[in-house]
Amino acid sequence: MDCKYLNSCGSCVLELSYNEQKELKIAKIKELFARFYSGEIEFFESSEVGFRSRAEFGIWHENGDISYSMRGRNSKKIEIDSCQIVDLKISNLMPRLLNAIKDDEALVNRLFGIEFISSAKSLIVTLLYHKDVNSIKDNLANIQSKLKIGLIARSRGVKLEFGDTKINEILNINGREFSYIMSDTAFIQPNKKMNEKMISWAVNAVENAADLIELYCGHGNFTIPISLKFQKVLATEISKSSIDMALKNCQLNSVNNIKFARLSAAEIMSAIAKEREFERLRGVNLDSYIFSHILVDPPRAGCEDRVLDFMNKIDNIIYISCNPLTLQNNLEILSQTHKVVKFAIFDQFVHTNHIECGVVLKRIK
Ligand SMILES: C[S@@+](CC[C@H](N)C(=O)[O-])C[C@H]1O[C@@H](n2cnc3c(N)ncnc32)[C@H](O)[C@@H]1O
Incomplete structure (x- = not known):
């Protein structure tokens, strides 16, 4: 990238060619995760310019x-x-x-x-x-x-x-278009093309599907396309404006097998453990789900212990992470019951040290 602010701007800090950035990121991830995975690491490349929406x-x-x-x-x-x-x-x-x-x-x-x-x-x-x-x-x-x-x-x-302040997005996932509306105050993936690659990768990672539970689901970014692989989906998220959008996104895409609920990760864990009843889960029979898969895309802090304990019991895990250090910590727990079978780097944040990863884990029989 030929940017005149490259030496002075605090945003793009990697003064390396794209290939060098790619090698650096792969080397960092290989080193951090050597204990958990020695297979191929897929690297999804981004454009070097014009990628932030x-x-x-x-x-x-x-x-x-x-x-x-x-x-x-x-x-x-x-x-x-x-x-x-x-x-x-x-x-x-x-x-x-x-x-x-x-x-x-x-x-x-x-x-x-x-x-x-x-x-x-x-x-x-x-x-x-x-x-x-x-x-x-x-x-x-x-x-x-x-x-x-x-x-x-x-x-x-x-x-x-x-004027019209609705955010209307169209994403192409494995050749099929999905429509979304989003809230300007809630989380939105910053690199649209990489987001499409990330969702497509997660959808393609699903095998032997029954029901899915997703935590940290936002406005249904992954939920809507991946729901087509499952019988039923339960998706939860802490932000009210994101859940409001997720419900609208179901209608927009004529999807009707998802139950979205505004619950923090800790709240859905205590609902599943039957410690607490939530009005926000009214009409949802948690016992009717047979969760073959869990999908998580947590904030930088990663998943809390209680969520990890729950994940330990599910056969298939798809974990999207924007922080390799908390992912590494969380894998310490998850690798007691699961084996990493796929690892990908999604280069969302070109020219920076940030690395977004996707990991698929299967329960050890
Ligand atoms: C990295 S974003 C991912 C959102 C969504 N998967 C997407 O791709 O747009 C993390 C999400 O976790 C939500 N979140 C943060 N803390 C949470 C918590 N304790 N319980 C549930 N959701 C939480 C945020 O509101 C945000 O939507």
């Missing part, structure tokens, strides 16, 4: 003028005028948006950040202010009608929306 920038204020900023490698922040890793819709909008804001002093004043979310059918911008956005309502409406984007403005405790 979600991006956040700070705002640099100087002498009444503004520009975008990023955290710096050796300084708190650096001023930038472009970013090569964001997708084309975002990079095209960045200068137009900034110019439109600069035309109106009220919009410039106390603006501290801009977030972009691009998807197949939408481009949503969120402007973040250190002042009540109600005071600039008309100015915001004006800029939205000029740029024809979905516009959100936020300040402490206030959210205003202008």
Whole structure:
């Protein structure tokens, strides 16, 4: 990548060719997981530029003028005028948006950040202010009608929306299209093409399927396509806005074998252990499920002990991880009952040290 900010920007820190980055990541993973797996590690390559469909920038204020900023490698922040890793819709909008804001002093004043979310059918911008956005309502409406984007403005405790702010995505999973709507406040995978590869890989890893339990399911990103392989699916997640979207995504894709419930991982564990009853599980007979598979895609902290104990009892595990260190810790427990049969690296975060992995485990008979 030929980026003028490569030495100074704190986001893209690996100053290596793509092949060198790939070798580095494979070597790190082989070393970390040698105790658990010695087979082939699949590496799913990303584009080197234009791969991020979600991006956040700070705002640099100087002498009444503004520009975008990023955290710096050796300084708190650096001023930038472009970013090569964001997708084309975002990079095209960045200068137009900034110019439109600069035309109106009220919009410039106390603006501290801009977030972009691009998807197949939408481009949503969120402007973040250190002042009540109600005071600039008309100015915001004006800029939205000029740029024809979905516009959100936020300040402490206030959210205003202008135009269509729904995030509509289409993902191609193993040649079939799935539609999603997502919430701007909940988790969204940042690299769309890699997300498609990751979901396709997880779907293809399913064999001998009965019922699936999925924890940390978000808006049904994996759940909807993978549900086609199972008789019944129980999928849980802590975020209310994600579960609201997941229910809509079932309808959008005419899927009717999934029960989504807003429950933390700890809550669904105590419901299954019959320690507690939840109104949110009303009408769900937990005893009717024969879980042949569990799918987890936890936050960076990995899975808690109670979840690992439960996973130990399920024949097939599909574990998607954004943190190799917690994955390694969790495999210490899981490898007491299971064997790793597939290992993949999904290069979501090109030019960074972050590594996303997928692991399939089978229970040792
Ligand atoms: C890495 S994201 C994956 C989401 C989804 N699988 C996807 O691909 O979009 C992790 C998810 O775990 C959820 N989460 C965080 N802590 C949780 C907890 N204690 N119990 C259940 N879900 C949790 C987050 O809200 C987030 O949606």
